[in-house]
Amino acid sequence: MAESVNVIEMKGITKQFGTFKANDNINLQLKKGEIHALLGENGAGKSTLMNILSGLLEPSSGEILVNGQVVNISSPSVANKLGIGMVHQHFMLVKKFTVTENIILGMEQTKNGFLDRETAKKDIKELSEKYGLLVDPSAKVESISIGMEQRVEILKTLYRGADILIFDEPTAVLTPQEIDELISIMRALTKEGKSIILITHKLDEIKAVADRCTVIRRGKSIDTVDVSVTSPQELADMMVGRSVSFKTQKKASQPKETVLSIENLTVKENRGLDAVKGLNLEVRAGEVVGIAGIDGNGQSELIHAITGLTKVESGKITLNEQEIQNKTPRKITELGLGHIPEDRHKYGLVLPMSLEENIALQTYYKKPLSKNGILNQKEIKKFALKLIEEFDVRTQNETTPAGSLSGGNQQKAIIAREISRDPSLLIAAQPTRGLDVGAIEYIHSRLIEQRDNGKAVLLMSFELDEILNVSDRIAVMYEGNIVAIVDPKETTQQELGLLMAGTSLEQARSLIKQGKGKESVRID
Amino acid sequence: MTNRKDTLNNLLVPLLSVVMGFVLGAIIMVIFGYNPIDGYSAMINGAFGSSFYIGETLRQATPLILTALGFSVAYNAGFFNIGVAGQALLGWLCSVWVANIFSDLPGLILLPLSILGGVLAGALWAGIAGFLRAYFNTSEVIVTIMLNYTALYTTNYLIRNVLTDSADATPRISEGASLRAGWLTELTSNSTLHAGIFISLAMAIIVWFLMKKTTSGFEIRTVGLNPSAAEYAGMSSKRTIIISMLISGGLAGLGGVMEGLGNFQNIFTQGAMPTIGFDGMAVALLGLSNPVGIIFSAILFGALKIGGNSMPMISGVPTEVVDIVIASIIFFVGANYLIRYFIDKRARVNKGGVK
Numbered sequence: 001m002a003e004s005v006n007v008i009e010m011k012g013i014t015k016q017f018g019t020f021k022a023n024d025n026i027n028l029q030l031k032k033g034e035i036h037a038l039l040g041e042n043g044a045g046k047s048t049l050m051n052i053l054s055g056l057l058e059p060s061s062g063e064i065l066v067n068g069q070v071v072n073i074s075s076p077s078v079a080n081k082l083g084i085g086m087v088h089q090h091f092m093l094v095k096k097f098t099v100t101e102n103i104i105l106g107m108e109q110t111k112n113g114f115l116d117r118e119t120a121k122k123d124i125k126e127l128s129e130k131y132g133l134l135v136d137p138s139a140k141v142e143s144i145s146i147g148m149e150q151r152v153e154i155l156k157t158l159y160r161g162a163d164i165l166i167f168d169e170p171t172a173v174l175t176p177q178e179i180d181e182l183i184s185i186m187r188a189l190t191k192e193g194k195s196i197i198l199i200t201h202k203l204d205e206i207k208a209v210a211d212r213c214t215v216i217r218r219g220k221s222i223d224t225v226d227v228s229v230t231s232p233q234e235l236a237d238m239m240v241g242r243s244v245s246f247k248t249q250k251k252a253s254q255p256k257e258t259v260l261s262i263e264n265l266t267v268k269e270n271r272g273l274d275a276v277k278g279l280n281l282e283v284r285a286g287e288v289v290g291i292a293g294i295d296g297n298g299q300s301e302l303i304h305a306i307t308g309l310t311k312v313e314s315g316k317i318t319l320n321e322q323e324i325q326n327k328t329p330r331k332i333t334e335l336g337l338g339h340i341p342e343d344r345h346k347y348g349l350v351l352p353m354s355l356e357e358n359i360a361l362q363t364y365y366k367k368p369l370s371k372n373g374i375l376n377q378k379e380i381k382k383f384a385l386k387l388i389e390e391f392d393v394r395t396q397n398e399t400t401p402a403g404s405l406s407g408g409n410q411q412k413a414i415i416a417r418e419i420s421r422d423p424s425l426l427i428a429a430q431p432t433r434g435l436d437v438g439a440i441e442y443i444h445s446r447l448i449e450q451r452d453n454g455k456a457v458l459l460m461s462f463e464l465d466e467i468l469n470v471s472d473r474i475a476v477m478y479e480g481n482i483v484a485i486v487d488p489k490e491t492t493q494q495e496l497g498l499l500m501a502g503t504s505l506e507q508a509r510s511l512i513k514q515g516k517g518k519e520s521v522r523i524d
Numbered sequence: 525m526t527n528r529k530d531t532l533n534n535l536l537v538p539l540l541s542v543v544m545g546f547v548l549g550a551i552i553m554v555i556f557g558y559n560p561i562d563g564y565s566a567m568i569n570g571a572f573g574s575s576f577y578i579g580e581t582l583r584q585a586t587p588l589i590l591t592a593l594g595f596s597v598a599y600n601a602g603f604f605n606i607g608v609a610g611q612a613l614l615g616w617l618c619s620v621w622v623a624n625i626f627s628d629l630p631g632l633i634l635l636p637l638s639i640l641g642g643v644l645a646g647a648l649w650a651g652i653a654g655f656l657r658a659y660f661n662t663s664e665v666i667v668t669i670m671l672n673y674t675a676l677y678t679t680n681y682l683i684r685n686v687l688t689d690s691a692d693a694t695p696r697i698s699e700g701a702s703l704r705a706g707w708l709t710e711l712t713s714n715s716t717l718h719a720g721i722f723i724s725l726a727m728a729i730i731v732w733f734l735m736k737k738t739t740s741g742f743e744i745r746t747v748g749l750n751p752s753a754a755e756y757a758g759m760s761s762k763r764t765i766i767i768s769m770l771i772s773g774g775l776a777g778l779g780g781v782m783e784g785l786g787n788f789q790n791i792f793t794q795g796a797m798p799t800i801g802f803d804g805m806a807v808a809l810l811g812l813s814n815p816v817g818i819i820f821s822a823i824l825f826g827a828l829k830i831g832g833n834s835m836p837m838i839s840g841v842p843t844e845v846v847d848i849v850i851a852s853i854i855f856f857v858g859a860n861y862l863i864r865y866f867i868d869k870r871a872r873v874n875k876g877g878v879k
Contacts, residue, residue: 307756309755309756328758328760329755329756329757329758330757330758330759330760331758333758339756341756346750346752346753347752347753347755347756348753348756349750349753350746350749350750350753350754351749351750352749353745353746353749357742361746361753361757362757362758364739364742365739370739373738373739373740374737374738374739375737375738375739375742377737
């Protein structure tokens with residue numbers, strides 16, 4: 001410790017909610033100029049700890065030192081004054097405002113009673129050049145990419161004078177190239193003396209960027225390790241508390257008859273522009289087809305069109321030899337579709353309702369869960385308990401509101417409900433978003449199990465690891481169409497990254513051969 | 525873990541609203557120079573002091589239970605049915621109308637027929653808003669407000685020009701169509717309590733059963749809590765919207781039937797919307813849209829009205845001040861968000877705090 005100062009020291013932090021200890025005697029030291037990863041499963045207590053540090057929660061006991069001084073961070077504005085800034089996972093930006101307006105929001109400088117935009121613009125430009133955070137200060141936020149939005153968030157905290165930045169799962173929404181850029185931004189920040197806490201459960205990122213890593217499990221700090229001498233496997237085992245396998249174990253696929261076929265499909269997004277443009281795709285029984293692509297290239301619209309949640313403009317979708325375009329969701333479900341929706345809070349669950357009611361959500365109207373319009377509570381309970389047991393949904397009981405389950409358990413409940421109906425096609429959209437390795441491992445094995453049982457699986461994900469790991473074929477989507485179908489055994493992250501950015505397959509392969517993959521995308 | 529605590533907190537909010545309303549009422553009485561203890565004891569006596577007053581209080585609560593149940597069904601589906609008053613008025617009108625047209629029929633047929641007339645009128649009136657919402661996505665709030673006025677003036681027109689020859693009130697309904705029951709009147713020392721109270725209580729049970737135990741209730745609740753998830757689960761939002769509005773309006777109409785066949789035994793031209801509509805909404809909100817809660821809060825509202833009548837005579841508190849007291853209680857019911865805010869804040873402070 002002698003070589004560098006602790007800018008933050010959290011000692012014996014305990015946070016109790018009722019009888020539940022979200023944080024139990026956690027210790028964390030952040031050195032000046034380091035990138036310190038905070039690793040833990042969902043519900044391990046990372047967010048609670050960071051909420052305490054950013055003034056949103058007060059600890060039940062323990063003390064916090066900032067630059068050696070004991071402080072009482074009673075509100076976010078106190079945290080702000082202490083130089084602690086948070087880069088949120090869900091960006092908190094006003095879409096209609098420009099980059100500058102968003103950054104100065106709440107900190108507006110005025111000249112003669114008027115907003116002094118010019119000085120603000122200049123300050124922002126200086127900041128962005130200093131740290132390599134290139135943005136256009138006068139662009140409207142709604143017109144910039146997600147990676148840019150994140151830079152705006154970072155600038156926002158810097159503009160408020162933050163020296164300690166907390167990044168909450170910053171890469172969850174980024175493309176591989178954007179992730180590389182973020183990593184270099186983080187390095188530039190630490191070079192200028194900023195200190196960073198990185199909340200994540202992605203091990204390769206920790207390996208790539210962090211100096212040290214504190215692992216939290218079930219509210220307790222397990223250990224703080226030096227990242228350079230710790231393997232990802234060791235980190236994962238520490239986080240989960242048992243040995244974890246990364247590679248999904250699977251046999252070669254044995255595709256059979258076509259279950260889903262999409263011909264010339266066009267779908268409009270809600271602003272009336274074409275989001276899916278004449279797309280063709282087939283998914284066969286016994287295979288997992290992965291859809292890779294950067295968010296916003298028509299994947300969500302494609303899935304909503306297949307599942308009946310969005311109107312199909314033109315084209316044909318066939319499921320089990322029946323045309324399903326523009327059929328109601330229930331018709332399509334009954335023809336053999338299971339759907340793990342991308343947004344599990346919006347579509348997948350009714351959060352205030354009990355877990356058992358959520359598990360009955362797709363089959364409540366059928367025997368034995370109901371008869372003549374009267375629900376059979378006993379059968380619903382029996383059904384729910386069976387699935388809770390079978391799919392290892394961790395919950396207090398079956399009447400707990402779905403909203404109070406952890407993300408991983410919510411997802412397990414959805415998967416249980418969808419798989420239990422024995423669908424011939426299972427669509428899984430971002431099935432492991434925000435989940436930890438333990439839950440991811442479980443969900444992937446369930447998807448593979450479906451495939452091995454002769455079902456068709458369509459997996460949509462922004463996570464290339466997931467796509468490469470689980471899929472038997474990868475369809476890359478770009479601007480509303482499938483631009484390439486590749487074999488996961490023959491492709492690489494880099495090649496997929498290029499394809500997702502709109503490079504053609506031949507071009508991508510020749511670029512990679514010349515070793516130029518990353519640079520060319522950056523120029524784009 | 526939080527389940528039981530939430531229920532407790534949920535109960536705390538309406539109870540605190542009522543208490544704070546009474547406290548504010550007391551302060552107002554003090555300001556105007558009246559003794560609040562005298563005032564409130566007169567009110568309690570005047571609401572529950574004898575079998576007569578109990579009968580009157582329950583009679584007052586009878587239609588409120590129904591209009592509140594009606595409001596709550598739509599509310600559970602995510603709709604704000606402000607048209608409860610208009611639907612109740614049409615229910616009242618049509619029940620009396622049917623009773624007068626078929627006044628020669630035996631009571632065993634006439635009474636159910638008249639009730640049915642009122643229920644259908646309310647249901648159809650609310651159904652208009654439901655249909656427009658389902659197919660044209662119009663705001664049910666605006667449509668039902670407008671339909672309230674349409675109902676009011678249509679009713680007055682029909683009373684003057686169709687049901688009577690330019691009279692302001694219809695003749696009394698026949699014995700067979702009346703909800704009055706001799707034994708109830710006797711039991712409550714000649715109060716106006718009628719058999720409608722049993723219909724109200726039965727409907728509370730039926731609504732509870734509908735919402736909790738039937739697939740339609742499940743659909744209504746799902747659409748109300750998360751329309752996107754309902755769509756994902758293959759529920760028809762159009763169908764659910766229309767069904768919930770029909771049920772809502774039917775119950776409101778039944779509330780009006782209580783006035784027509786029970787309380788007044790006729791219908792007369794109205795200067796404003798009947799109060800059972802808006803009071804019913806307050807009852808539903810105070811009762812947390814839960815049938816049991818609705819029964820209790822309807823009785824409270826009945827007690828305020830009936831007990832309030834005794835305040836001027838016994839304690840000298842003028843009617844206007846009584847109305848202010850009642851209004852302040854309703855105000856705090858409506859302001860329950862404020863109370864919830866303070867409860868949440870206290871909970872946060874209690875949880876936090878470095879030792």
